[in-house]
Amino acid sequence: xxxxxxxxxxxxxxxxxxxxxxxxxxxxxxxxxxxxxxxxxxxxxxxxxxxxxxxx
Amino acid sequence: xxxxxxxxxxxxxxxxxxxxxxxxxxxxxxxxxxxxxxxxxxxxxxxxxxxxxxxxxxxxxxxxxxxxxxxxxxxxxxxxxxxxxxxxxxxxxxxxxxxxxxxxxxxxxxxxxxxxxxxxxxxxxxxxxxxxxxxxxxxxxxx
Numbered sequence: 037x038x039x040x041x042x043x044x045x046x047x048x049x050x051x052x053x054x055x056x057x058x059x060x061x062x063x064x065x066x067x068x069x070x071x072x073x074x075x076x077x078x079x080x081x082x083x084x085x086x087x088x089x090x091x092x
Numbered sequence: 093x094x095x096x097x098x099x100x101x102x103x104x105x106x107x108x109x110x111x112x113x114x115x116x117x118x119x120x121x122x123x124x125x126x127x128x129x130x131x132x133x134x135x136x137x138x139x140x141x142x143x144x145x146x147x148x149x150x151x152x153x154x155x156x157x158x159x160x161x162x163x164x165x166x167x168x169x170x171x172x173x174x175x176x177x178x179x180x181x182x183x184x185x186x187x188x189x190x191x192x193x194x195x196x197x198x199x200x201x202x203x204x205x206x207x208x209x210x211x212x213x214x215x216x217x218x219x220x221x222x223x224x225x226x227x228x229x230x231x232x233x234x235x
């Protein structure tokens with residue numbers, strides 16, 4: 037388990053950094069329900085965390 | 093799990109400091125009560141109270157989300173209950189929710205919690221690992 041985490045951890049970070057540098061995949065986010073009303077924080081923030089959840 | 097274990101420290105460290113913004117998207121997949129709760133949360137959003145209602149619902153999650161719990165969360169979030177009930181009973185957000193679920197499936201969401209950071213999926217093994225990853229990204233961004 038520990039070895040697997042060491043393997044994907046740096047890879048994931050590189051992937052995330054690359055996405056951040058390229059503006060990420062923001063255009064891939066769904067727009068069915070307006071995002072702003074379900075969003076906390078500043079639009080200027082460099083990181084955008086999107087959580088798909090179920091209240092049940 | 094995300095809402096109770098990951099979200100509070102994440103919001104405190106990153107959202108309240110302007111480093112990250114946080115968006116909740118619906119992926120109700122555990123039956124009719126899941127969908128009802130998602131619709132209820134959108135009715136709360138109509139009253140600019142999505143996150144107070146989100147918090148109240150997750151506090152009641154362990155009790156099962158009956159209509160009584162959904163309404164109780166509305167009271168706890170300080171909503172106008174008449175407007176809330178009218179909205180929920182009309183199912184006015186049903187079509188938008190269905191479209192959101194369809195879009196989520198297209199993005200590969202199959203279960204919850206599912207989290208993207210700047211468009212890239214991240215694993216959710218522990219809250220501390222999640223926060224450490226965000227700290228690394230924030231440092232890279234100059235924060």
